[in-house]
Amino acid sequence: MSDQIREQELPGIGRRYSVQADGGEVSVVIHHSGRRDIYLADTTGHQPPAVATLSDDQARRLGAVLAGAYFQPTLTRQIEAVVGGLLIDWVTLRPDSPGAGRSIADLQVRRQTRMTIVAILRGDDVVVVPEPTEVLQAGDRVVIVGRPDDLDGFVRHVAG
């Protein structure tokens, strides 16, 4: 265990792992039965802790979400602007992104995500209004426009 996570045996119950978070301490108790309790104590300690109880299965799913298996907001998002309800943004593709190595037509970007790719920044090159046949590559910074609500769908579909 790292320094940041404290581990304690709770005989007859299971194990407890505590981590200091902003504004309080988060403790996870793993029962022998597989049940998990998540305790959230505020720093003042005067409030009773908030507690969530999860089954083994639910805990694993939540763990996957926390670990970023479903969505990782690590894509560099340097510009983000909403102009009159229109979002202009860019995302960077990683080698393991679902869009890397596939063409815009192949990805059916507009039909699947309702976003439009208006430019691709690839190294020093700039592809303005790429053709549907353009193949996206790892490291591409893809400039998109669309409705703000559709951004997450695009990120899932193309950047992963």
Add this chain to the structure above:
Amino acid sequence: MGLLAATGGESGRELVALGAALLIAGLLARAGRRMGLPTIPLFMAAGILTGPHTPGPVLIRDPADLGLLTTLGLILLLFHLGLEFSLDDLLAGGRRLLAAGAAYLAINMSAGVALGASLGWGGREVLVIAGIVGISSSAIVTKLLVELRRLANPETGLLLGIVVVEDVFLAIYLALLQPVLGGAEGAGEVAASVAKGVAFLVLLVALARWGRGPVGRLLGTGDDELLTVCFIGVAVLIAGVAANVGVSDAIGAFLAGQVVAGTSVAHRVQRLVLPLRDLFAAMFFFAFGLSVDPGALASVALPVLAAVTVTAIGCVVAGVIAVRIQGLGPSSAANIGLTVVARGEFSLILATLAVAAGLDGRLGPFTAGYVLVLAIAGPLAASRSHLLARRLPARLFPTPALSGKVSP
């Protein structure tokens, strides 16, 4: 044995009685759960209410009719304890935890000896009473911590450590109690009884230590059904052999649990034994209730009151000492004291062994009253521990800065 031997119409009547008894016990315990009460006192209450000593319908006239079923309850309670128990847990806690546990035991056992001596029920009874009032109910304590949402509290590791020390002590205490229960007289007989018991224990401890391979292979099957049948067989067989060589079935069952704990199937057995333990332990508590005559309860009211008072004070003092050793604050002391005050299965097991060995019959109603009061009042007090924490003098806690976390 009645239940097992019964046939025909007799069997129908007994099955109706048993089924109704379990159902009443279960529903009563469910109602109690809503008020935050543990199951043990309510199973006992169901036994008292439907038993022969109270008005209303009598389901089961004689607790002996449940004979083997309740013995299985006792065996499974201790088998499970042996299974969960690990010396590593104890040693991992370090010297402070051992000191806190030893302080707890010293205070509460000596209070028990003093109480037993002042009751004047006899020398052997004094030793049994010391155990009855000295040892907490680990079942109630663990359940209470989960339900009061105190698992993340700073004192919880310490509190559970004290309970582990108590469990270790219980195993040794049961072994030492054997000559007392066996009715050995004279130094020679006592020595022989102790020697026989110790030899058997050494054999089992050796089996637990080095026999995990063969025992694991004996039990090792991928099939849960076969595993269940085999491990119950091992537990009951060892408990039975223990009883036959003059060591109690209780300690035999505990060590059977220790033997299985070292094997590769330990985790599966831990899971499989729970529903069986819950069922048969419920019958054990119910049968204990059946044997209780409210009239006899009234006659031991004063000793019960004295024992409850002594235990409550002893536990709070032990809680204060424990948190001083660890550098925690008053709320931790109140939480520990009012949680470990719960009494349950071990007190009832000790009383059952004592009464079966022919010791003073008043031990039965005394323990029933004592457990009923503390198993109900203990959890209710634990949930209001902040009221006690406020009244504990601050000078008892020299380093209040360390007590930052105040628990609910």
